[in-house]
Amino acid sequence: MRVRYKFWLEDGEHVFGEGLFELLQEIDRRGSINQAARSLNMSYRQAWGQLKKAEGRLGERLLSTRVGGETGGGAELTPAGKWFLQRYRQFRREAGEAIEAAFQRHFS
Numbered sequence: 001m002r003v004r005y006k007f008w009l010e011d012g013e014h015v016f017g018e019g020l021f022e023l024l025q026e027i028d029r030r031g032s033i034n035q036a037a038r039s040l041n042m043s044y045r046q047a048w049g050q051l052k053k054a055e056g057r058l059g060e061r062l063l064s065t066r067v068g069g070e071t072g073g074g075a076e077l078t079p080a081g082k083w084f085l086q087r088y089r090q091f092r093r094e095a096g097e098a099i100e101a102a103f104q105r106h107f108s
Helices: 018-030 032-037 043-056 079-107
Strands: 009-010 014-017 063-066 075-076
Touching: 014 018, 014 043, 018 032, 018 043, 018 075, 032 043, 032 075, 075 079
Parallel strands: none
Antiparallel strands: 009 014, 063 075
């Protein structure tokens, strides 16, 4: 038996969770919204929509984008985007460890 869980942040409505976390990680890794979306089996439109919705709810820009040209454009996380990614990663790790420890205490 094992414990399963998901985390997300709300402020009256969904603000930040696993899907956006994974999308930001992939954008940070690949430097492209399109490539990140493709690697997560989602459309560019869906990825862009998630990003814009989150930025609106957070009141922060998460991405800086460059349009085409010789370098082909791309995207990178803003300082706020990097902060959210790092903080959520740390929160998820610490909360997961606490849940795992509680599970072991009660079900081992």
